[in-house]
Amino acid sequence: MRDTGNWFGQPKGLTILFLTETWEKFSFYGMRALQIYYMMKALHFSQAYASVVFGAYAAAVYLTPIAGGLVADRWLGRRKAVILGGATMALGHFMMAFEPLFFPAMAVIAIGNGLFLPNLPSQVNLLYAQGDPRAGSAFNVYYMGVNLGGFLAPLICGTLGELYGWHYGFGAAGVGMCLGLLIYTWGGRYLPPEADRAPRRAEVAPAGDDRNNERSNVAMLAGVALAVMLFRIAYEQSGNTFALWADTDVDRQALGMTIPATWFQSLNSMFVFLISPLLVRRWNARAAQGRAQPALERMTLGAIGVGAAYAALAALISIGHAAGFAIGWPWLVAFFALYTLAELYILPVGLGLFASLAPRHFAATTIAAWFFCSFTGNLLSGVTGAIWERMSPQGFFLLMAAICVVSGLLLLAIHRAHRARQSVPVPAAPAAADRAV
Template sequence: MMIDAPRKAWFGQPPGLTILFLTEMWEKFSYYGMRALLVYYMTKQLLFSQEQASMVYGLYTALAYLSPVFGGMLADRWLGKRRAVILGGAIMAFGHFLMAFDALLYPALLAIVLGNGLFLPTLPGQVGDLYQRDDPRRGSAFNVYYVGINLGAFLAPLICGTLGEVYGWHVGFSAAGIGMLLGLVIYITGRRHLPPDPPRSERATLPFSALWQPAYRPLLQLMAMIAGLIVVFRLAYEQIGNTIAIWLDTGVDRVLTADFTIPMTWFFSLNPLLVFLITPLLVRRWTRQARVGREPAALTKMAIGAAVVGLSFVLVAILGGEPSAKVGWLWAALFFAIFTFGELFILPVGLGLFARLAPVGFGATIIAFWFLASFGGNLLAGAVGMLWSTLSSTVFFSLMGATCMLVAVLLLRLERRARPLLAGNAAPAPQSAAPADGAVTSG
């Protein structure tokens, strides 16, 4: 069921998008705030070895992208999106506060993973339900939503990280928990602006076998191919927190004055900050294009994004930045600017496309499989990052650039093949389902 929201709201979008934006912002504040402190906490407070801390951190972040697959199924089949968001957020907040006790590290991480599994696929699954099928604003809705993710990610290290380092790790973890509670309060008080869930009796008539109806197979095959390309793309994209971090440390001259050297972690604030600054410009442009029928297709946008991210890696490859010949810090800032511009064309657009294609009654499940691609990409990125120690930075980043360019070419080819399939606005409803729960938004 769609809600007839007023035309005028933030960025000209329905009020419900602002509620979802703020909820997601505080959830990401809590997640990234805790993540920024986790390795330091394990090695400095709990005295874990670096290897043990790395193993725990890697498993935790991987499971954070795997659990939404099961959480999305639970939301679609039994809980409904609203209850899944509230329950998931409450479990995550509980997990953050458990971090105040050294002996409860593993139960705390497990609680956050389980809560995240319910929360992550269901909140974005509600974005598409805010719009009618012919609403030109829906093409940019996920980019506005994506700002919330990155605004929370920008604030988290600055606030939770500073509190944790200055006043104690548990204070930083508590700040993350408070952020999650704020997000829950915003969601609950603003739920009147959000689309209602269908009755449980209607959700119960949608067995998972309904996804395998012949009418859905072309869509599911298309989404599987897109997800596969996203896994390959993230193999390069996720180097932002891995080998790029090493490059910033060893290959970039960060000396600003005789008395001040730019901390390498500051560069990572550029990515979410630029997302916040660039997104409104893209939203306005794409909305104007949609109104006159000239907005690029979703897969075309994604191909552009992959190519631009590839160019950012090519720039680093050309610069080199070996320890013996460091590059200036402005080049590093330029890398982040190009990288972020490309990111905005592919990741939020792909998320919106999956929401648009989701069969009615399976919105959260399909969104969860989008995040499963992130899980696979993150694992591959870690394995590929091990090549850093055996290759020069020029060769390594050239390979990352080539990987993104290959994904761009394959996305363009896929767009031409899938154009007839994507001509509709959403997947049809199963015959046994009422048209109430579908996510209908365009990339």
Template sequence: MWEQFSYFGMRALLVYYMTTTLVFGQEKASSIYGFYTAFAYFTPIIGGTIADRWLGKRRAVIIGATIMAAGHFMMAFQPAFYFALATIALGNGLFLPTLPSQINDLYKADDPRRPWAYNVYYVGVNLGAFLAPLICGFLGETYGWHWGFGAAGVGMLAGLLIYLWGQPYLPVERSEEGNTAPAAKSHRGRDTVLLLLGIGLAVTIFRGAYEQIGNTFALWMRDDVDRTIAGFEVGAAMFFSLNPLLVMIMTPFLLARWKRQAARGRELSPTQKMATGALIVAASYLVVAAAEALSGGGRAHWIWLLTYFVIFTLGELYILPNGLGIFARLAPPKLGATTVASWYLAIFTGSLAAGQVGRLWSHLGHVEFFVLLAAIASVAAVLLYSLDGATKRVLAQVAGPKPRDDLTDVPEGIARPQNA
């Protein structure tokens, strides 16, 4: 929870800080935002390997959290801006892929309580993401950006202290040397590699549109939306809390719906859910395009903003948890954190793409720009639908009569928010 508080608290302020205090142009700010979020999701590839082979999960989390806390505090000092961003991303590389797998190790593979434990974890994650824009956003917009960045650092430090205090309750790390070669081969087959590459390409395209929520969409929300509610103008950064709040509200209803569909044999496959989610996110950007068109050059009513977040979050819940779930289920022995981390490689490439797409904000009309985002998400949906047959075939090949405890670090349906 506190790690997410620090990450989303800092991210909610980043573009505003660059375009005001640092006086960066919109194109430069969008590019830096894209490079930062990309780097933050590239480092887990390296960090997951280091954790699997050398450090172990506990030490990786502790070292990663310490580095991230230092980076957040550096953000309070303007000359250290670039170094601070790099420091946060490096710490994230050790922290992000290793923490969830420790929950997995608390249970046997067939223990029915395991998915519910991850639901508790997921609620905590979203609680942190919900509180971050409210607290860090309020401090940053009211008292100065450095106060907001400092609050993010305090949050990361609180998370580290809680983790150290709770170590006696953590699972004992188990050696996976005894895993058999056939299992590894079955997961490293050509079909599996091609499938993950295909999904990664589709998610990369999708992220080009999705990641605009903290980039160009943040500028639209600040400059083109009337955020006055009951006579009080709500800070733009505080609206980012709507996304995790809606995740917490909507997830139980969505899971209940999928459970009913599964009982009737009508539940969508994981790839079908992902494609549906991409189309829903495309619809959310069409809503923004309509709001901009109907405003007639004025400021759109905040109800359009609320509508966008509801639709956007629903699409997120369809696509991101299921994508991570596919990668987790195909994780080979002794490479659990590494394979889960490879999911973040698609976020890395997608964030780079989003930074470049964001540069078009200054060259296109706002209506045309949001229609373009809808088109990008729709292309990703088409690619995901085309991979549905291959996904079903590969998942069927790796499925056994009983879940193997060493085949996955994260069960299907769990993802980091904004994120995730």
């Protein structure tokens, strides 16, 4: 029988999902923190080729969840899909420790990720009864688990890889994935029961108004997906071209040592932990006053905010070049503070939006559709990053700012069009998983 008690004011299952996701993201971001440097310094790829490989891999890990979501919804079930996917990913991370297996290892990780990625977050909403007020902040908590792993990974895997050998860093990522699997398996009794995957011939077709609402929601989500694909072209440069710039053009001296470039990849996750509780408090206060902000308005602010971070960085580089000084590492900290604040307005909000509109029997498939945005965006980000060496850093980052602003304006247009077609109720306690559009 499933245990429905609470830990930390939330269902116990949320803690299990939180910790499982923490270690899965530790493995993913541990490998990612090393990947661009490993390709250029150990495998001696050109910058353009390394950028395309980086983007193609990042895209692949978000394409395979579409098949993984369907497989889980129709045959395997969520639990088996997560366990099989996690074990496959762990194998791929250990394979990364051997140079000849670099490309096969990435393929194995992508396949395992396809089973794992859509089936873990699709269980979050199922932990809560209808109308449970805690559900509004569930994805904020879950997203912090994502970023706890993202914070630890560059510090541990990045340090091992840069200072002691790339293969130690990749091996540590594999160990992290194994820890996540152990936690998930142990905590299975706290997780939602599997949905019935038998054919549902007796279901009644939706009434006319419901069909119209469903069509409107599908059109809206398709537009959101397009905007997020565009946004990710710029967003994903933080692990690609931005990482290269931080390695070569930034003064990283502090307290008599040179700060490893991979450490800066932890700043994004660190700020998620620092900023998220403040945002949740603010959003809940606004909701209590009846002034909850719709999700698509938040996503608009998020896209434009990331654009503002890139624009400020471009301006700073121009000033530095004109004055003849190198950009110091504290400016990277400031960049990631603004970048992360804006990110919290768009990415967890979008994930929560797709999860809240998912049909009960196709939750994983709907989540996989959200990750398809990441597939296309990451692929395009790698192709776009290939022009890095043909542009000045400030010119490239200004281009990224413009892409973010266009994405934000598209989200705003979708929001206004959707609101004109139908009235969407505002939730009582909005958060990153806000159901308002």
